[in-house]
Amino acid sequence: MQVMKKKYNKKCVVLLSGGIDSSTTLFYVKKKGFNPQCLIFDYGQRHRKEINYAKKIASYLKVRYYIVKISLPWKGSSLLDRNLPLIVKKTKNTIPSTYVPARNLIFLSFAVSFAEAISAKYVFYGANQIDFSGYPDCREEFINKLQKTVDVGTKYSIEGKKIFIKAPLLNLSKEQIIKLALKLKVPLDLTWSCYKGDKKPCGLCDSCKIRAEGFMKASIKDPLLK
Amino acid sequence: MQVMKKKYNKKCVVLLSGGIDSSTTLFYVKKKGFNPQCLIFDYGQRHRKEINYAKKIASYLKVRYYIVKISLPWKGSSLLDRNLPLIVKKTKNTIPSTYVPARNLIFLSFAVSFAEAISAKYVFYGANQIDFSGYPDCREEFINKLQKTVDVGTKYSIEGKKIFIKAPLLNLSKEQIIKLALKLKVPLDLTWSCYKGDKKPCGLCDSCKIRAEGFMKASIKDPLLK
Numbered sequence: 001m002q003v004m005k006k007k008y009n010k011k012c013v014v015l016l017s018g019g020i021d022s023s024t025t026l027f028y029v030k031k032k033g034f035n036p037q038c039l040i041f042d043y044g045q046r047h048r049k050e051i052n053y054a055k056k057i058a059s060y061l062k063v064r065y066y067i068v069k070i071s072l073p074w075k076g077s078s079l080l081d082r083n084l085p086l087i088v089k090k091t092k093n094t095i096p097s098t099y100v101p102a103r104n105l106i107f108l109s110f111a112v113s114f115a116e117a118i119s120a121k122y123v124f125y126g127a128n129q130i131d132f133s134g135y136p137d138c139r140e141e142f143i144n145k146l147q148k149t150v151d152v153g154t155k156y157s158i159e160g161k162k163i164f165i166k167a168p169l170l171n172l173s174k175e176q177i178i179k180l181a182l183k184l185k186v187p188l189d190l191t192w193s194c195y196k197g198d199k200k201p202c203g204l205c206d207s208c209k210i211r212a213e214g215f216m217k218a219s220i221k222d223p224l225l226k
Numbered sequence: 227m228q229v230m231k232k233k234y235n236k237k238c239v240v241l242l243s244g245g246i247d248s249s250t251t252l253f254y255v256k257k258k259g260f261n262p263q264c265l266i267f268d269y270g271q272r273h274r275k276e277i278n279y280a281k282k283i284a285s286y287l288k289v290r291y292y293i294v295k296i297s298l299p300w301k302g303s304s305l306l307d308r309n310l311p312l313i314v315k316k317t318k319n320t321i322p323s324t325y326v327p328a329r330n331l332i333f334l335s336f337a338v339s340f341a342e343a344i345s346a347k348y349v350f351y352g353a354n355q356i357d358f359s360g361y362p363d364c365r366e367e368f369i370n371k372l373q374k375t376v377d378v379g380t381k382y383s384i385e386g387k388k389i390f391i392k393a394p395l396l397n398l399s400k401e402q403i404i405k406l407a408l409k410l411k412v413p414l415d416l417t418w419s420c421y422k423g424d425k426k427p428c429g430l431c432d433s434c435k436i437r438a439e440g441f442m443k444a445s446i447k448d449p450l451l452k
Contacts, residue, residue: 076343117302
Protein backbone atom coordinates (compact mmCIF):
# COMPACT_ATOMS: atom_id res chain seq x y z
CA MET A 1 0.00 0.00 0.00
CA GLN A 2 1.21 3.48 -0.85
CA VAL A 3 1.25 4.80 2.73
CA MET A 4 1.33 8.52 3.19
CA LYS A 5 2.90 9.34 6.51
CA LYS A 6 2.01 13.01 6.60
CA LYS A 7 -1.53 14.03 7.33
CA TYR A 8 -2.94 16.53 4.85
CA ASN A 9 -5.92 18.64 5.74
CA LYS A 10 -6.49 19.34 2.10
CA LYS A 11 -9.11 19.04 -0.57
CA CYS A 12 -8.94 15.96 -2.72
CA VAL A 13 -11.10 14.29 -5.34
CA VAL A 14 -12.22 10.67 -4.95
CA LEU A 15 -13.81 8.56 -7.68
CA LEU A 16 -16.68 6.75 -5.98
CA SER A 17 -18.48 3.85 -7.66
CA GLY A 18 -20.26 2.38 -4.67
CA GLY A 19 -18.15 -0.77 -4.62
CA ILE A 20 -15.84 -1.94 -1.85
CA ASP A 21 -12.60 -0.59 -3.32
CA SER A 22 -13.68 2.99 -3.95
CA SER A 23 -15.59 3.13 -0.64
CA THR A 24 -12.54 1.91 1.26
CA THR A 25 -10.40 4.44 -0.60
CA LEU A 26 -12.78 7.19 0.48
CA PHE A 27 -12.66 6.13 4.14
CA TYR A 28 -8.89 5.80 3.92
CA VAL A 29 -8.33 9.33 2.66
CA LYS A 30 -10.79 10.74 5.19
CA LYS A 31 -8.89 8.98 7.93
CA LYS A 32 -5.67 10.47 6.56
CA GLY A 33 -7.11 13.92 7.19
CA PHE A 34 -8.08 14.84 3.65
CA ASN A 35 -11.22 16.75 2.83
CA PRO A 36 -12.61 14.60 0.02
CA GLN A 37 -15.12 15.55 -2.63
CA CYS A 38 -16.49 12.61 -4.60
CA LEU A 39 -17.35 12.14 -8.24
CA ILE A 40 -19.99 9.53 -8.99
CA PHE A 41 -20.49 8.60 -12.64
CA ASP A 42 -23.81 7.83 -14.23
CA TYR A 43 -22.62 6.49 -17.58
CA GLY A 44 -25.30 4.04 -18.61
CA GLN A 45 -23.93 1.15 -16.57
CA ARG A 46 -26.18 -1.91 -16.24
CA HIS A 47 -25.74 -1.81 -12.50
CA ARG A 48 -27.00 1.75 -12.15
CA LYS A 49 -27.95 0.60 -8.70
CA GLU A 50 -24.35 1.18 -7.62
CA ILE A 51 -24.95 4.93 -7.91
CA ASN A 52 -27.37 4.82 -4.98
CA TYR A 53 -24.85 2.87 -2.94
CA ALA A 54 -22.18 5.45 -3.76
CA LYS A 55 -24.51 8.22 -2.61
CA LYS A 56 -25.25 6.31 0.60
CA ILE A 57 -21.54 5.86 1.33
CA ALA A 58 -20.77 9.55 0.71
CA SER A 59 -23.73 10.61 2.85
CA TYR A 60 -22.74 8.22 5.63
CA LEU A 61 -19.36 9.90 5.75
CA LYS A 62 -20.90 13.36 5.29
CA VAL A 63 -18.71 14.19 2.33
CA ARG A 64 -19.72 16.22 -0.68
CA TYR A 65 -20.42 14.40 -3.91
CA TYR A 66 -21.29 15.27 -7.49
CA ILE A 67 -22.98 13.09 -10.06
CA VAL A 68 -21.41 13.33 -13.51
CA LYS A 69 -23.88 12.17 -16.13
CA ILE A 70 -22.36 10.89 -19.33
CA SER A 71 -24.39 9.78 -22.32
CA LEU A 72 -22.02 7.70 -24.39
CA PRO A 73 -23.28 7.42 -27.96
CA TRP A 74 -21.41 4.10 -28.22
CA LYS A 75 -21.23 0.92 -26.17
CA GLY A 76 -18.52 -1.68 -26.84
CA SER A 77 -19.05 -3.33 -23.44
CA SER A 78 -21.44 -5.81 -21.89
CA LEU A 79 -21.66 -3.42 -18.95
CA LEU A 80 -23.34 -0.87 -21.22
CA ASP A 81 -25.15 -3.17 -23.63
CA ARG A 82 -27.90 -5.35 -22.20
CA ASN A 83 -27.92 -7.40 -25.40
CA LEU A 84 -24.49 -8.79 -24.62
CA PRO A 85 -24.00 -11.60 -22.10
CA LEU A 86 -22.36 -10.43 -18.87
CA ILE A 87 -20.81 -13.75 -18.05
CA VAL A 88 -18.53 -15.16 -20.72
CA LYS A 89 -16.11 -17.99 -20.16
CA LYS A 90 -12.78 -16.24 -19.99
CA THR A 91 -9.71 -17.50 -21.73
CA LYS A 92 -6.42 -16.61 -20.12
CA ASN A 93 -5.02 -13.13 -20.80
CA THR A 94 -8.18 -11.84 -22.43
CA ILE A 95 -10.01 -8.81 -21.19
CA PRO A 96 -13.56 -9.49 -19.96
CA SER A 97 -16.60 -8.31 -21.91
CA THR A 98 -17.41 -5.94 -19.05
CA TYR A 99 -14.40 -3.78 -19.90
CA VAL A 100 -15.67 -0.31 -20.86
CA PRO A 101 -13.39 1.32 -23.44
CA ALA A 102 -11.12 3.86 -21.77
CA ARG A 103 -13.44 4.19 -18.78
CA ASN A 104 -10.85 5.07 -16.18
CA LEU A 105 -9.12 7.42 -18.58
CA ILE A 106 -12.43 9.27 -18.94
CA PHE A 107 -13.23 9.20 -15.22
CA LEU A 108 -9.75 10.33 -14.19
CA SER A 109 -9.79 13.09 -16.81
CA PHE A 110 -12.92 14.45 -15.19
CA ALA A 111 -11.33 14.07 -11.77
CA VAL A 112 -8.24 16.00 -12.85
CA SER A 113 -10.45 18.72 -14.34
CA PHE A 114 -12.42 18.91 -11.10
CA ALA A 115 -9.24 18.93 -9.01
CA GLU A 116 -7.88 21.82 -11.01
CA ALA A 117 -11.16 23.74 -10.78
CA ILE A 118 -11.32 23.45 -6.98
CA SER A 119 -7.54 23.67 -6.43
CA ALA A 120 -7.17 20.15 -5.05
CA LYS A 121 -3.77 18.52 -5.21
CA TYR A 122 -4.85 14.89 -5.09
CA VAL A 123 -7.07 12.55 -7.04
CA PHE A 124 -7.74 9.15 -5.49
CA TYR A 125 -9.28 6.10 -7.09
CA GLY A 126 -9.79 2.55 -5.93
CA ALA A 127 -7.87 0.74 -8.67
CA ASN A 128 -6.52 -2.63 -7.69
CA GLN A 129 -4.24 -4.81 -9.78
CA ILE A 130 -4.18 -7.93 -7.61
CA ASP A 131 -7.69 -9.40 -7.35
CA PHE A 132 -9.15 -7.67 -10.39
CA SER A 133 -10.74 -8.41 -13.73
CA GLY A 134 -7.61 -7.66 -15.72
CA TYR A 135 -8.77 -4.23 -16.83
CA PRO A 136 -5.76 -2.45 -18.36
CA ASP A 137 -6.72 0.88 -16.79
CA CYS A 138 -6.42 -0.50 -13.26
CA ARG A 139 -2.71 -1.19 -13.55
CA GLU A 140 0.20 0.76 -12.10
CA GLU A 141 1.73 1.24 -15.54
CA PHE A 142 -1.39 3.09 -16.69
CA ILE A 143 -1.48 5.33 -13.62
CA ASN A 144 2.19 6.21 -14.02
CA LYS A 145 1.77 7.19 -17.66
CA LEU A 146 -1.37 9.17 -16.94
CA GLN A 147 0.45 10.99 -14.16
CA LYS A 148 3.10 12.06 -16.67
CA THR A 149 0.38 13.25 -19.06
CA VAL A 150 -1.29 15.31 -16.35
CA ASP A 151 2.13 16.67 -15.37
CA VAL A 152 2.36 18.43 -18.75
CA GLY A 153 -1.27 18.87 -19.78
CA THR A 154 -2.81 21.14 -17.17
CA LYS A 155 -2.61 24.80 -16.22
CA TYR A 156 -1.25 23.58 -12.90
CA SER A 157 1.70 22.00 -14.70
CA ILE A 158 2.56 25.32 -16.39
CA GLU A 159 2.41 27.05 -13.01
CA GLY A 160 4.78 24.53 -11.50
CA LYS A 161 2.07 22.87 -9.40
CA LYS A 162 1.03 19.25 -9.50
CA ILE A 163 -2.02 17.04 -9.25
CA PHE A 164 -1.17 13.62 -7.87
CA ILE A 165 -3.14 10.57 -8.98
CA LYS A 166 -3.11 7.97 -6.23
CA ALA A 167 -4.47 4.45 -5.97
CA PRO A 168 -3.74 3.46 -2.37
CA LEU A 169 -5.28 -0.03 -2.72
CA LEU A 170 -3.38 -0.85 -5.89
CA ASN A 171 -1.34 -3.72 -4.52
CA LEU A 172 -3.63 -5.09 -1.83
CA SER A 173 -5.46 -8.37 -2.24
CA LYS A 174 -9.26 -8.32 -1.92
CA GLU A 175 -8.85 -10.01 1.45
CA GLN A 176 -6.56 -7.21 2.62
CA ILE A 177 -8.94 -4.57 1.27
CA ILE A 178 -11.87 -6.08 3.16
CA LYS A 179 -9.82 -6.24 6.34
CA LEU A 180 -8.79 -2.60 5.84
CA ALA A 181 -12.43 -1.69 5.21
CA LEU A 182 -13.41 -3.26 8.52
CA LYS A 183 -10.59 -1.46 10.32
CA LEU A 184 -11.77 1.83 8.81
CA LYS A 185 -15.37 0.99 9.77
CA VAL A 186 -16.67 1.09 6.19
CA PRO A 187 -20.34 0.02 6.27
CA LEU A 188 -19.93 -2.80 3.77
CA ASP A 189 -23.69 -3.34 3.63
CA LEU A 190 -23.80 0.02 1.85
CA THR A 191 -21.49 -1.15 -0.94
CA TRP A 192 -22.56 -2.84 -4.16
CA SER A 193 -20.44 -4.89 -6.57
CA CYS A 194 -22.67 -7.06 -8.76
CA TYR A 195 -22.66 -6.07 -12.43
CA LYS A 196 -26.21 -7.28 -12.93
CA GLY A 197 -27.71 -4.80 -10.53
CA ASP A 198 -30.75 -6.91 -9.69
CA LYS A 199 -32.31 -7.04 -6.24
CA LYS A 200 -29.74 -9.49 -4.91
CA PRO A 201 -26.14 -10.00 -6.14
CA CYS A 202 -26.07 -12.62 -8.90
CA GLY A 203 -23.08 -14.43 -7.43
CA LEU A 204 -21.83 -15.38 -10.89
CA CYS A 205 -20.37 -12.27 -12.49
CA ASP A 206 -16.67 -11.48 -12.14
CA SER A 207 -17.36 -8.75 -9.66
CA CYS A 208 -19.48 -11.00 -7.41
CA LYS A 209 -16.88 -13.75 -7.59
CA ILE A 210 -13.97 -11.50 -6.63
CA ARG A 211 -16.03 -10.05 -3.77
CA ALA A 212 -17.08 -13.47 -2.51
CA GLU A 213 -13.52 -14.80 -2.58
CA GLY A 214 -12.30 -11.77 -0.65
CA PHE A 215 -14.89 -12.23 2.10
CA MET A 216 -14.20 -15.94 2.20
CA LYS A 217 -10.44 -15.47 2.58
CA ALA A 218 -10.99 -12.79 5.24
CA SER A 219 -13.30 -15.27 7.02
CA ILE A 220 -16.08 -12.73 7.17
CA LYS A 221 -19.66 -12.96 6.02
CA ASP A 222 -20.70 -10.47 3.35
CA PRO A 223 -23.39 -8.29 4.99
CA LEU A 224 -25.18 -8.00 1.62
CA LEU A 225 -25.83 -11.74 1.68
CA LYS A 226 -27.17 -11.86 5.21
CA MET B 227 2.91 19.00 -40.67
CA GLN B 228 2.88 15.31 -39.84
CA VAL B 229 2.37 14.10 -43.41
CA MET B 230 1.09 10.58 -43.85
CA LYS B 231 2.18 9.28 -47.21
CA LYS B 232 0.03 6.17 -47.28
CA LYS B 233 -3.66 6.49 -47.91
CA TYR B 234 -5.80 4.67 -45.39
CA ASN B 235 -9.36 3.74 -46.19
CA LYS B 236 -10.05 3.26 -42.52
CA LYS B 237 -12.32 4.46 -39.80
CA CYS B 238 -11.00 7.27 -37.65
CA VAL B 239 -12.37 9.58 -34.98
CA VAL B 240 -12.13 13.36 -35.37
CA LEU B 241 -12.80 15.89 -32.61
CA LEU B 242 -14.87 18.61 -34.24
CA SER B 243 -15.48 21.95 -32.53
CA GLY B 244 -16.70 23.97 -35.47
CA GLY B 245 -13.59 26.17 -35.58
CA ILE B 246 -11.10 26.46 -38.43
CA ASP B 247 -8.53 24.03 -37.02
CA SER B 248 -10.79 21.07 -36.36
CA SER B 249 -12.70 21.63 -39.61
CA THR B 250 -9.47 21.70 -41.60
CA THR B 251 -8.32 18.56 -39.79
CA LEU B 252 -11.55 16.84 -40.80
CA PHE B 253 -11.16 17.81 -44.46
CA TYR B 254 -7.51 16.78 -44.32
CA VAL B 255 -8.21 13.25 -43.08
CA LYS B 256 -11.10 12.84 -45.52
CA LYS B 257 -8.74 13.82 -48.33
CA LYS B 258 -6.23 11.29 -47.03
CA GLY B 259 -8.82 8.56 -47.60
CA PHE B 260 -9.97 8.04 -44.03
CA ASN B 261 -13.56 7.37 -43.13
CA PRO B 262 -14.03 9.87 -40.30
CA GLN B 263 -16.65 9.85 -37.58
CA CYS B 264 -16.82 13.08 -35.59
CA LEU B 265 -17.37 13.81 -31.94
CA ILE B 266 -18.88 17.18 -31.14
CA PHE B 267 -18.92 18.20 -27.48
CA ASP B 268 -21.71 20.09 -25.81
CA TYR B 269 -20.03 20.92 -22.49
CA GLY B 270 -21.62 24.16 -21.40
CA GLN B 271 -19.37 26.38 -23.50
CA ARG B 272 -20.39 30.04 -23.78
CA HIS B 273 -20.11 29.81 -27.53
CA ARG B 274 -22.57 26.93 -27.84
CA LYS B 275 -23.14 28.37 -31.25
CA GLU B 276 -20.00 26.54 -32.44
CA ILE B 277 -21.90 23.25 -32.12
CA ASN B 278 -24.20 24.23 -34.97
CA TYR B 279 -21.21 25.16 -37.08
CA ALA B 280 -19.60 21.80 -36.32
CA LYS B 281 -22.80 20.05 -37.40
CA LYS B 282 -22.89 22.11 -40.60
CA ILE B 283 -19.27 21.22 -41.43
CA ALA B 284 -19.86 17.51 -40.81
CA SER B 285 -23.06 17.57 -42.86
CA TYR B 286 -21.35 19.47 -45.67
CA LEU B 287 -18.79 16.69 -45.89
CA LYS B 288 -21.45 14.01 -45.37
CA VAL B 289 -19.63 12.42 -42.45
CA ARG B 290 -21.22 10.88 -39.42
CA TYR B 291 -21.15 12.82 -36.17
CA TYR B 292 -22.18 12.28 -32.58
CA ILE B 293 -22.91 14.91 -29.98
CA VAL B 294 -21.45 14.11 -26.57
CA LYS B 295 -23.27 16.06 -23.89
CA ILE B 296 -21.30 16.69 -20.73
CA SER B 297 -22.72 18.44 -17.69
CA LEU B 298 -19.72 19.54 -15.71
CA PRO B 299 -20.70 20.22 -12.09
CA TRP B 300 -17.76 22.66 -11.91
CA LYS B 301 -16.53 25.57 -13.96
CA GLY B 302 -13.04 27.02 -13.39
CA SER B 303 -13.04 28.79 -16.75
CA SER B 304 -14.43 31.97 -18.27
CA LEU B 305 -15.56 29.83 -21.20
CA LEU B 306 -17.98 28.03 -18.87
CA ASP B 307 -18.79 30.79 -16.41
CA ARG B 308 -20.61 33.83 -17.78
CA ASN B 309 -19.83 35.73 -14.60
CA LEU B 310 -16.14 35.81 -15.47
CA PRO B 311 -14.74 38.27 -18.01
CA LEU B 312 -13.71 36.62 -21.28
CA ILE B 313 -11.12 39.18 -22.16
CA VAL B 314 -8.41 39.66 -19.56
CA LYS B 315 -5.15 41.46 -20.20
CA LYS B 316 -2.70 38.63 -20.45
CA THR B 317 0.68 38.72 -18.81
CA LYS B 318 3.39 36.72 -20.52
CA ASN B 319 3.49 32.98 -19.84
CA THR B 320 0.13 32.88 -18.10
CA ILE B 321 -2.71 30.69 -19.28
CA PRO B 322 -5.81 32.61 -20.41
CA SER B 323 -9.02 32.58 -18.38
CA THR B 324 -10.69 30.66 -21.22
CA TYR B 325 -8.62 27.56 -20.42
CA VAL B 326 -11.03 24.78 -19.43
CA PRO B 327 -9.40 22.43 -16.89
CA ALA B 328 -8.23 19.25 -18.62
CA ARG B 329 -10.60 19.78 -21.54
CA ASN B 330 -8.56 18.05 -24.21
CA LEU B 331 -7.73 15.22 -21.83
CA ILE B 332 -11.47 14.67 -21.38
CA PHE B 333 -12.28 15.04 -25.08
CA LEU B 334 -9.47 12.75 -26.20
CA SER B 335 -10.41 10.17 -23.56
CA PHE B 336 -13.88 10.03 -25.10
CA ALA B 337 -12.34 9.83 -28.56
CA VAL B 338 -10.12 6.92 -27.53
CA SER B 339 -13.11 5.16 -25.99
CA PHE B 340 -15.10 5.70 -29.18
CA ALA B 341 -12.19 4.57 -31.35
CA GLU B 342 -11.91 1.36 -29.35
CA ALA B 343 -15.66 0.75 -29.50
CA ILE B 344 -15.80 1.10 -33.31
CA SER B 345 -12.36 -0.45 -33.95
CA ALA B 346 -10.81 2.70 -35.35
CA LYS B 347 -7.03 3.01 -35.27
CA TYR B 348 -6.76 6.80 -35.40
CA VAL B 349 -7.94 9.76 -33.39
CA PHE B 350 -7.40 13.18 -34.95
CA TYR B 351 -7.70 16.57 -33.32
CA GLY B 352 -6.95 20.07 -34.47
CA ALA B 353 -4.44 21.08 -31.79
CA ASN B 354 -2.00 23.73 -32.83
CA GLN B 355 0.96 24.94 -30.82
CA ILE B 356 2.07 27.85 -32.99
CA ASP B 357 -0.68 30.48 -33.15
CA PHE B 358 -2.58 29.37 -30.08
CA SER B 359 -3.70 30.62 -26.70
CA GLY B 360 -1.00 28.79 -24.79
CA TYR B 361 -3.29 25.98 -23.64
CA PRO B 362 -1.08 23.25 -22.19
CA ASP B 363 -3.20 20.48 -23.72
CA CYS B 364 -2.52 21.66 -27.27
CA ARG B 365 1.21 20.99 -27.06
CA GLU B 366 3.19 18.15 -28.58
CA GLU B 367 4.53 17.13 -25.18
CA PHE B 368 1.00 16.52 -23.94
CA ILE B 369 0.03 14.48 -27.00
CA ASN B 370 3.16 12.32 -26.69
CA LYS B 371 2.49 11.54 -23.03
CA LEU B 372 -1.16 10.82 -23.65
CA GLN B 373 -0.17 8.48 -26.48
CA LYS B 374 1.98 6.55 -24.02
CA THR B 375 -0.93 6.39 -21.56
CA VAL B 376 -3.29 5.06 -24.22
CA ASP B 377 -0.60 2.58 -25.28
CA VAL B 378 -0.92 0.84 -21.89
CA GLY B 379 -4.45 1.72 -20.77
CA THR B 380 -6.75 0.16 -23.33
CA LYS B 381 -7.91 -3.32 -24.27
CA TYR B 382 -6.28 -2.65 -27.63
CA SER B 383 -2.92 -2.24 -25.91
CA ILE B 384 -3.26 -5.65 -24.23
CA GLU B 385 -4.10 -7.20 -27.59
CA GLY B 386 -1.01 -5.67 -29.18
CA LYS B 387 -3.01 -3.16 -31.21
CA LYS B 388 -2.70 0.59 -31.11
CA ILE B 389 -4.78 3.75 -31.31
CA PHE B 390 -2.78 6.66 -32.72
CA ILE B 391 -3.51 10.19 -31.57
CA LYS B 392 -2.63 12.62 -34.33
CA ALA B 393 -2.65 16.39 -34.57
CA PRO B 394 -1.71 17.09 -38.19
CA LEU B 395 -1.89 20.89 -37.81
CA LEU B 396 0.25 20.97 -34.69
CA ASN B 397 3.15 22.93 -36.13
CA LEU B 398 1.44 25.05 -38.75
CA SER B 399 0.90 28.76 -38.32
CA LYS B 400 -2.68 30.07 -38.55
CA GLU B 401 -1.76 31.53 -41.92
CA GLN B 402 -0.67 28.10 -43.15
CA ILE B 403 -3.80 26.46 -41.72
CA ILE B 404 -6.04 28.94 -43.54
CA LYS B 405 -4.15 28.37 -46.78
CA LEU B 406 -4.47 24.60 -46.30
CA ALA B 407 -8.18 25.04 -45.56
CA LEU B 408 -8.61 26.88 -48.85
CA LYS B 409 -6.68 24.20 -50.71
CA LEU B 410 -8.90 21.54 -49.16
CA LYS B 411 -11.99 23.61 -50.02
CA VAL B 412 -13.14 23.96 -46.42
CA PRO B 413 -16.20 26.27 -46.43
CA LEU B 414 -14.75 28.76 -43.95
CA ASP B 415 -18.07 30.60 -43.73
CA LEU B 416 -19.33 27.49 -41.91
CA THR B 417 -16.67 27.73 -39.18
CA TRP B 418 -16.99 29.68 -35.94
CA SER B 419 -14.20 30.82 -33.61
CA CYS B 420 -15.48 33.64 -31.36
CA TYR B 421 -15.72 32.66 -27.69
CA LYS B 422 -18.59 35.08 -27.10
CA GLY B 423 -20.95 33.29 -29.46
CA ASP B 424 -23.04 36.36 -30.23
CA LYS B 425 -24.56 37.08 -33.62
CA LYS B 426 -21.32 38.45 -35.03
CA PRO B 427 -17.74 37.64 -33.91
CA CYS B 428 -16.65 40.04 -31.16
CA GLY B 429 -13.25 40.66 -32.70
CA LEU B 430 -11.67 41.10 -29.30
CA CYS B 431 -11.37 37.66 -27.71
CA ASP B 432 -8.19 35.60 -28.16
CA SER B 433 -9.88 33.30 -30.61
CA CYS B 434 -11.12 36.19 -32.81
CA LYS B 435 -7.70 37.83 -32.71
CA ILE B 436 -5.82 34.68 -33.74
CA ARG B 437 -8.33 34.08 -36.53
CA ALA B 438 -8.12 37.66 -37.78
CA GLU B 439 -4.34 37.63 -37.80
CA GLY B 440 -4.31 34.36 -39.74
CA PHE B 441 -6.63 35.73 -42.42
CA MET B 442 -4.67 38.97 -42.58
CA LYS B 443 -1.34 37.18 -43.05
CA ALA B 444 -2.87 34.89 -45.67
CA SER B 445 -4.19 38.03 -47.40
CA ILE B 446 -7.72 36.66 -47.48
CA LYS B 447 -10.94 38.15 -46.23
CA ASP B 448 -12.72 36.18 -43.52
CA PRO B 449 -16.05 35.11 -45.09
CA LEU B 450 -17.74 35.46 -41.68
CA LEU B 451 -17.01 39.21 -41.74
CA LYS B 452 -18.31 39.80 -45.23
